[in-house]
Amino acid sequence: MSATPATAEVTSVAPPRERSRVVLPALLFLLLALVPLAVSFGMPAGWLALLTRALIFAIAALSLDLILGVGGLVSFGHAAFLGIGAYVTGIMITEGKSEALVILPAILVTCALFGAITGAVCLRTRGVAFIMITLAFGQMIYFLAQALSAYGGDDGLTLYEKSTLLGFNPFANRTSFYYTVLIALGGAYLLVRGLVASRFGRVLRAARENPTRVSVTGFDVTRVRLIAYVISGMLAGLSGFFLANHTEFVSPAFMSWQRSGELIFMAVLGGVGSLHGAIIGAVAYLIAEDALSHLTEHWRAIFGPLIILFVLFTRGGIVGMLRKLGSRHG
Amino acid sequence: MAEPVLVLEALSKSFGALKVTDGVSLAVAPGELHALIGPNGAGKTTLVHQISGMLTPDAGTIRFRGQDVTAFNAEKRARHGLARTFQITSTIASLSALENVALGVQAKAGHPLSFFRNAASDERLNRPARAALDAVGLSERAHVPAGSLSHGEKRALEIAMALALEPAAILLDEPLAGVGKEEGERLIGLLKSLKGRYAMLLVEHDMEAVFALADTVSVLVYGRVIASGDPAAVRADPAVREAYLGEEG
Numbered sequence: 001m002s003a004t005p006a007t008a009e010v011t012s013v014a015p016p017r018e019r020s021r022v023v024l025p026a027l028l029f030l031l032l033a034l035v036p037l038a039v040s041f042g043m044p045a046g047w048l049a050l051l052t053r054a055l056i057f058a059i060a061a062l063s064l065d066l067i068l069g070v071g072g073l074v075s076f077g078h079a080a081f082l083g084i085g086a087y088v089t090g091i092m093i094t095e096g097k098s099e100a101l102v103i104l105p106a107i108l109v110t111c112a113l114f115g116a117i118t119g120a121v122c123l124r125t126r127g128v129a130f131i132m133i134t135l136a137f138g139q140m141i142y143f144l145a146q147a148l149s150a151y152g153g154d155d156g157l158t159l160y161e162k163s164t165l166l167g168f169n170p171f172a173n174r175t176s177f178y179y180t181v182l183i184a185l186g187g188a189y190l191l192v193r194g195l196v197a198s199r200f201g202r203v204l205r206a207a208r209e210n211p212t213r214v215s216v217t218g219f220d221v222t223r224v225r226l227i228a229y230v231i232s233g234m235l236a237g238l239s240g241f242f243l244a245n246h247t248e249f250v251s252p253a254f255m256s257w258q259r260s261g262e263l264i265f266m267a268v269l270g271g272v273g274s275l276h277g278a279i280i281g282a283v284a285y286l287i288a289e290d291a292l293s294h295l296t297e298h299w300r301a302i303f304g305p306l307i308i309l310f311v312l313f314t315r316g317g318i319v320g321m322l323r324k325l326g327s328r329h330g
Numbered sequence: 331m332a333e334p335v336l337v338l339e340a341l342s343k344s345f346g347a348l349k350v351t352d353g354v355s356l357a358v359a360p361g362e363l364h365a366l367i368g369p370n371g372a373g374k375t376t377l378v379h380q381i382s383g384m385l386t387p388d389a390g391t392i393r394f395r396g397q398d399v400t401a402f403n404a405e406k407r408a409r410h411g412l413a414r415t416f417q418i419t420s421t422i423a424s425l426s427a428l429e430n431v432a433l434g435v436q437a438k439a440g441h442p443l444s445f446f447r448n449a450a451s452d453e454r455l456n457r458p459a460r461a462a463l464d465a466v467g468l469s470e471r472a473h474v475p476a477g478s479l480s481h482g483e484k485r486a487l488e489i490a491m492a493l494a495l496e497p498a499a500i501l502l503d504e505p506l507a508g509v510g511k512e513e514g515e516r517l518i519g520l521l522k523s524l525k526g527r528y529a530m531l532l533v534e535h536d537m538e539a540v541f542a543l544a545d546t547v548s549v550l551v552y553g554r555v556i557a558s559g560d561p562a563a564v565r566a567d568p569a570v571r572e573a574y575l576g577e578e579g
Contacts, residue, residue, distance in 0.1 A: 194445075194446050194448075195445060195446075197448045197449060197450060198444060198445050198446055198447060198448065198449055199436050199441065199442060199443055199444045199445075199447070199449045199452075199455075200443045200444065200445050201449070202425075202429065202432075202433060202436070202449045202450075203433070203436070203442075203443065205422075205424075205425070206422045206425060206433055209422050209423060209424060209425075210420060210421070210422050210423075212384070212420060213416075213420045213421065213422060213491075214422075214433070215403075215404045215405045215408075216382055216383075216384070216404050216405070216408050216413075216414055217405075217408055217433055217434050217437045217491070217495065218405050218406075218408035218409040218434075218437035218438070218442075218495065219405055219437055219442065220405050221405075224443065227443075
């Protein structure tokens, strides 16, 4: 909200910021769609697996951005939903139910229930207390998974089969796996974007800035936030489904608080609140992690400070940086 | 006199040992502009917070449109048609002026939380919102983010946001606070244009404005109403002069 001269704003119909919100995401998805093509033209095949994993995390980071960036709620337990999605997938495949159209509804219902119950408690608090309670619920699920001795307990659960979709095997082949995740991500992105622009999203955005004003206008702020929290959790559960199929392994580490922290990093790295920023952030995070871990085994010692420097010096993350570049050059 | 819209009966509130609201009773009739004045620390804003549901009184009742709303929270009172503005301007800075007002229209609409239709281009929300902006003289500034408006414009925007709720009563907490002379005069003109159409409870420091606008004036000192009546009588009241008017000139 810079103090631009008022007269310039009166007549502007589509401010440049609006334009960048169409061009950048479109470009991003186009690039992502071309990745398998690049691989067939000589890009190392390892990239496809890496980017598939990145897009899976992008779904989770995007879902987090709905409550974190749009709603202003810093959840430090978001990996719990990812883990629930992965565990429901793992358990159901182990029990011989590998059809995605059976697994996905089970994931969505479980995540919605978990989100509704924990959200109703968490959202009674604000600020640091909210962070701590979401963290506590996340750890609760983590320890619950450790105690699941029938499904691997602490050691995790190896999957000997992948999910099918209507009898087809979209996850059998690297390229079709990639495109399946990309389509899911695109769908999730459009859904969240639509939500943010809707009446519901407007109330959610307004409540991030000024909850008091929103409640004296007649809205139940807690209810609106709870709905966002549940939707966000369901989407994160979806990413857990893909993650379980991708790693062919499920373990309690999927829902550790470190994983929740990574999701926050991804959203912040990309630029919170912009939605496509979360996708860019997830991709950048996983590529950086991969590149640095090839460099040295102490890569975390480099990665940590890098992230801190980046967050300190680029307000608005990667998207904010691109926006600044864009406005400088035209 | 017609049945009052807003009635306070023996409202009391303490913060620890400090009685900030001490048995306050007052009534606002439909279309009446009731001004509440008093020195700093008299408990005016605390009283407005209790009426709007942001604070719960320790004792007493608040009746609004014939209904006891004492137990209602702020959002429920707003849905019943009680709108308010704040002493410290309270808008959504990143949303445009139009969107700020549309938020109020939306609260009043049949589907306040629909999930998929784009809200920004929804004429069912924008048309009434533009009308409210027009009423406060901000139609030219509809697409400016609220945070970039001038202070006086923000105050007017808050009033437009209240109007969007189609309220039965509006609580105005120092709408002229911090506003320059020129913008202040415009705001007084705006309040005059609304007079008679809404029941209004106006908390204000600017005595000139209060005596120009109010039908009834109540004086709050240390949480108690020490005088209430038509402006001329209140102005002449010796207790009021001593407690308040005298010291401010």
